[in-house]
Every structure is written in structure tokens, then in C-alpha cells.
Amino acid sequence: MLHPLVAPMTALIAGILILVYPKLLNYVVAIYFILVGILGFMER
Secondary structure, three states, X not given: OOOOOHHHHHHHHHHHHXXXXXXXXXXXXXXXXXXXXXXXXXXX
């Protein structure tokens, strides 16, 4: 189980990076979907 502060901290860092580097949004979204997919398969 992940620490409860991991998701909010990751979201905050990603948000700041997207504000500074708007082209980074595509990569952040792609990595998010990949991680959610992998975690979804690992739970089964």
C-alpha cells in the first residue's frame, strides 16, 4: 500500500511542472495512464 501523501504530492509536482513546461502535459498523462493500467493488473 502506498503512503497516503504519495498521490497528492505527485499531483502537486506534476501540476507545477505542467505550468512551467506545458508540452510536458502529454507525457504526464501518458505515464499516469500506464501506471494506473499496471497497478490495475497487479491487483488481480
